[in-house]
Amino acid sequence: MINRPTDDRTATILFVDDNAALLRSVERLLRMEGFKTLLASDGSEALRLMETASALPDLIISDVAMPHMDGFELFEMIRQRPEWVDIPFLFLTARDQLDDLRRGYALGADDYLVKPLDQERLIMIIRGKLKRRAELLERIQSQQESLSAAKRELALMVAHELRTPLVSISMVTDILSRELGKMGAVQLDDMVDTMQSGSSRLSRLVEQMVLYVQLQSGALLDSINQAVRPGYVRDAVIGAIDRARQFNYRRRDIAVRFEELDPGVMISGDLASLRQALAEVISNAIAFSQPEDEIQIAQWVAENMVWITITDQGPGIPEEELDRVFEPFHQFNRQRYEQQGVGIGLALALGIVGAHGGSLVLRSREGRGTQVTISLPLYGFDDNFTDPY
Numbered sequence: 001m002i003n004r005p006t007d008d009r010t011a012t013i014l015f016v017d018d019n020a021a022l023l024r025s026v027e028r029l030l031r032m033e034g035f036k037t038l039l040a041s042d043g044s045e046a047l048r049l050m051e052t053a054s055a056l057p058d059l060i061i062s063d064v065a066m067p068h069m070d071g072f073e074l075f076e077m078i079r080q081r082p083e084w085v086d087i088p089f090l091f092l093t094a095r096d097q098l099d100d101l102r103r104g105y106a107l108g109a110d111d112y113l114v115k116p117l118d119q120e121r122l123i124m125i126i127r128g129k130l131k132r133r134a135e136l137l138e139r140i141q142s143q144q145e146s147l148s149a150a151k152r153e154l155a156l157m158v159a160h161e162l163r164t165p166l167v168s169i170s171m172v173t174d175i176l177s178r179e180l181g182k183m184g185a186v187q188l189d190d191m192v193d194t195m196q197s198g199s200s201r202l203s204r205l206v207e208q209m210v211l212y213v214q215l216q217s218g219a220l221l222d223s224i225n226q227a228v229r230p231g232y233v234r235d236a237v238i239g240a241i242d243r244a245r246q247f248n249y250r251r252r253d254i255a256v257r258f259e260e261l262d263p264g265v266m267i268s269g270d271l272a273s274l275r276q277a278l279a280e281v282i283s284n285a286i287a288f289s290q291p292e293d294e295i296q297i298a299q300w301v302a303e304n305m306v307w308i309t310i311t312d313q314g315p316g317i318p319e320e321e322l323d324r325v326f327e328p329f330h331q332f333n334r335q336r337y338e339q340q341g342v343g344i345g346l347a348l349a350l351g352i353v354g355a356h357g358g359s360l361v362l363r364s365r366e367g368r369g370t371q372v373t374i375s376l377p378l379y380g381f382d383d384n385f386t387d388p389y
Helices: 020-032 043-052 071-079 098-107 119-182 185-217 219-226 233-247 271-287 319-324 345-355
Strands: 012-016 036-040 059-063 089-094 111-115 229-232 255-260 266-269 294-302 305-311 359-365 369-377
Touching: 012 020, 012 043, 020 036, 020 119, 036 043, 043 059, 043 071, 059 071, 059 119, 071 089, 071 098, 111 119, 119 185, 185 219, 185 233, 185 271, 185 345, 219 271, 219 345, 229 233, 233 255, 233 266, 233 271, 233 294, 233 305, 266 271, 266 369, 271 294, 271 305, 271 345, 271 369, 345 359, 345 369
Parallel strands: 012 036, 012 059, 059 089, 089 111, 255 294
Antiparallel strands: 229 266, 294 305, 305 369, 359 369
16 A cells, blocks of 8 residues: 655654653644644554544654664554555654664665754755655656556456457357358358467467466476477477468468579578577568568578578557657557557567577667667577576
């Protein structure tokens, strides 16, 4: 629980000191300045006030040396409670107690006040701490609201991506069960096309989520190390193109040209996951391309690495979005490009390539297209993989 920001004119100050005269003096001063006050003569009484008060204090000032429970013990007890941890805490001590000052700062106190109290400085520090706390709490509240909105959007997005293909498959199944004998060839083709679209979309989402969980848990790295074997880059790329076309089977008109500059090159690893990584990148390129566009894939060898570039002529990515393209579940302009799954394709590709000891770099210019460059260790040079996380 985080306390909401309070106007410093109505803020409540908890003042803790075993000197009764000082308590009364500080209370009068604070009330004259418009603050509400809670007063305690030691740490134990202060804790009881914290437990029973109708509203928590917005700032605590406590003497160090007190009977029953001193200021340091009080501070530690307060910081153990999540609902109290954000309340500014100031220690009060005599000028010659420098060891207390050092210990207080080491514990994490927000500031120190020195006896005898300078009233003007006391009020100035209180207002400064309250203002800073209000700013921080407003920022936290704003972040929490943004996070809550993002969670709701993610939940809706995942639900949409799961339900949409299921609804289409269920609808077609129901129609076929009732109308199969009355349908012509064209109608049947349309029904099968709808089922195929829903099935492909759902299968891809399931595969992505399984891979993502494996990647985050470290199980994918174990699987890669256990499944290490050599394979031709050409086979991985061609398999990835076929898989990407399955993901976007309604966009068969998008041309994909593969230029193998160094034929017969081999890499080592889990070829199935590498195909998936390449397919995610190629699928993105297809999804953002127009019918007249051509996606270009090139492969070559340099510096004991196999290099693969995937270049599209799509709309490109705005500069302000580039830092977020690999964030899981982040999507660019979903309203316009609705068929984007849940936004973990690039995160998966980056993780899989990294788990193979390679790198993945994305470059894009708005209105000019996007290019992804992947490098992987050449077979025979580096078969030792490291965990990218």
